[in-house]
Structures are given as C-alpha cells and as structure tokens.
Amino acid sequence: MATSNLLIYLDGKLVPESEAKVSVFDHGLLYGDGCFEGIRIYNGRVFRLTEHLVRLYESARSICLTIPISIEEMEKATVETVAANNLRDGYIRLVITRGVGSLGLNPYQCPKAGIIIIASGITLYAKExxxxxxxxxxxxxxxxxxxxxxxxxxxxxxxxxxxxxxxxxxxxxxxxxxxxxxxxxxxxxxxxxxxxxxxxxxxxxxxxxxxxxxxxxxxxxxxxxxxxxxxxxxxxxxxxxxxxxxxxxxxxxxxxxxxxxxxxxxxxxxxxxxxxxxxxxxxxxxxxxxxxxxxxx
The missing domain is CATH 3.20.10.10 (D-amino Acid Aminotransferase, subunit A, domain 2)
Structure with missing residues (x-):
C-alpha cells in the first residue's frame, strides 16, 4: 500500500496522511512527552490488543497523562483505523502526546492529550x-x-x-x-x-x-x-x-x-x-x- 493513501486516526477523526498534522506546540514534539504502543495485525486480527492497550493506559497513568477516551473507545478506534486502511497484516503505531501547550516543561499547561493511530507496515530486519x-x-x-x-x-x-x-x-x-x-x-x-x-x-x-x-x-x-x-x-x-x-x-x-x-x-x-x-x-x-x-x- 502506498503511504500516500493511508488514513490516519487523529484526535477522533480519520484523515488522509497529508492532512495528519500536529502543532509545533505539542509537548510530544517539544519534549518527547507522551507514550506509545506498537501492535501487530495478523490475518485480519489485532494481536494481543487488550494487553497492549492496558500497558498504554498504565504508561500514561505512570506519567500523569490523562488519555481523553476510554480503553473501550480506544479499542474501537484502533480496529476501525485498520479496517479503513484494509490491512490484513501490518503494524499499528498508537501514540498519545501530552498535547498542545505553551513553551516550558509544565505539562499542566496542556489541556488535552493528542491521539494518533497509524496502521501501516513495518520491516525491522531484512527477511533473510x-x-x-x-x-x-x-x-x-x-x-x-x-x-x-x-x-x-x-x-x-x-x-x-x-x-x-x-x-x-x-x-x-x-x-x-x-x-x-x-x-x-x-x-x-x-x-x-x-x-x-x-x-x-x-x-x-x-x-x-x-x-x-x-x-x-x-x-x-x-x-x-x-x-x-x-x-x-x-x-x-x-x-x-x-x-x-x-x-x-x-x-x-x-x-x-x-x-x-x-x-x-x-x-x-x-x-x-x-x-x-x-x-x-x-x-x-x-x-x-x-x-x-x-x-x-
């Protein structure tokens, strides 16, 4: 699949990759403030999705980051993003950023966390x-x-x-x-x-x-x-x-x-x-x- 055809879940909406943009004031970009999960799709199923989402929410809790949707809503958004891209086998990158705030480390100046779900492919090592x-x-x-x-x-x-x-x-x-x-x-x-x-x-x-x-x-x-x-x-x-x-x-x-x-x-x-x-x-x-x-x- 050409990456230009990808649909990205961004803060509640599926948007074309070319329109999937975050603010330069997002603390995920400015300070690496956020958490993520990498998840696999095999044969039309998301492998160990519940375990990945539990870990994601635990990571967020550990760093005092409130994810603005429930774990059930996140599961629904994840599988729908996969379906929208018609992926039977592939890789999901689920990213939670601290969100948009002012310059400076204070995370409490970011009123709402950002959610990004990418469903695509990945090749970490050569097949051979x-x-x-x-x-x-x-x-x-x-x-x-x-x-x-x-x-x-x-x-x-x-x-x-x-x-x-x-x-x-x-x-x-x-x-x-x-x-x-x-x-x-x-x-x-x-x-x-x-x-x-x-x-x-x-x-x-x-x-x-x-x-x-x-x-x-x-x-x-x-x-x-x-x-x-x-x-x-x-x-x-x-x-x-x-x-x-x-x-x-x-x-x-x-x-x-x-x-x-x-x-x-x-x-x-x-x-x-x-x-x-x-x-x-x-x-x-x-x-x-x-x-x-x-x-x-």
Missing part, C-alpha cells in the same frame, strides 16, 4: 535475517536506571535506544545488547533477548531494566506449552557468549534468531533447532488469535 540470524554487539550506551524512568513506560523519548542503535549500525551489525548501570544484560535496542542452554531457556528479569514485552510474554507461553522451562535471571554477557542458541522478541521484530555476539559465534553460529521451532509455534499463535477487524463487505 530470519533464516540466517542477526549479529549482535554490546552497546556502550547503557539503559537508564529504573530510578530515573521505569522501563515499563513506553515513552516517546527513545533517544537512549536510538544512540545504541547508531552504535550497532556503525559497527555493521543489525542489533545490540544494552546493559544496565550494574553491567548486567537488560535488553536490546528494541527487543527482548532469550538464550537457550542445555534445553533450558533464560531471559533477563524485568528488574534488570527490560521492558516486559507483550511478544516476550506470548513467546514464554508458547515455550511453556512446548514443555520448555523458562528462567528469568540476572544475566551477564558470559551467559550469551556460551549459549547454545539465542533469539530476540518484539512486536516489530516478532521472533528472530541471533547467531553472533561480539564476534563470537553463538552455538554453531546458525539459528538453533529449538529457536526455529519456537518461531513456527509463535507464527501459528499470532495468525490464529487476536481481536477481529470489522472490515466492510
């Missing part, structure tokens, strides 16, 4: 990387301490992740691992990380500074149904260096293998057998569940 696997590095940029801002708040200020992503690109890698202030593994620049060793699965604890990803939770459910034991642990780089398999999860990334870390092969340097099985099981789940989209006949 899902078959050959990603190369990872350790990013020098650290995750902010949870005492500064909880990693469970998906805020509009992603500069920390962007700086880490720049490191990855400049190093010729697709993705990188971010450490917390103690030097333990937190997450990647936009994904959660899992390793497999001796048939056991390990992932960093949420307390390590990782987002409790919706896809992360879905994949944990899939693995437990497969009979795999999943451990949430304090993880060091050594555990990844010596893992048998490694994969990343995220809404945009879905599930993707990682085969090299800091120029060390992970396992035999190829996507692992269990990882490939997990990917197939996740695809089956994603394509068979979710909130139906009310397409017009």
């Amino acid at each position: 990387k899902y078959e050959t696997g990603l190369n990872l590095i350790t990013c020098a940029t650290r995750r902010p301490t949870p005492a500064a801002l909880s990693p469970q708040v998906k805020s509009l200020n992603y500069l920390n992740n962007i700086m880490a992503k720049i490191e990855c690109i400049q190093a010729g890698c697709e993705e990188g691992i971010m450490l917390n202030e103690q030097g333990y593994v937190a997450e990647c620049t936009g994904d959660n990380i899992f390793i497999i060793k001796k048939g056991q699965v390990y992932t960093p604890t949420i307390a390590s500074g990782a987002l409790d990803g919706i896809t992360r939770q879905a994949v944990i459910e899939v693995m437990r149904e497969m009979g795999l034991t999943v451990h949430e642990v304090t993880m060091t780089r050594h555990e990844i260096y010596t893992a048998d398999e490694c994969f990343l999860t995220g809404t945009a990334a879905e599930v993707i293998p990682a085969v090299q870390y800091d120029r060390r092969p992970i396992g035999d340097g190829k996507p692992g057998k269990l990882t490939l099985e997990i990917i197939q099981k996740f695809k089956a789940l994603a394509n068979s569940t979710g909130t139906p989209v009310p397409y017009s006949a």
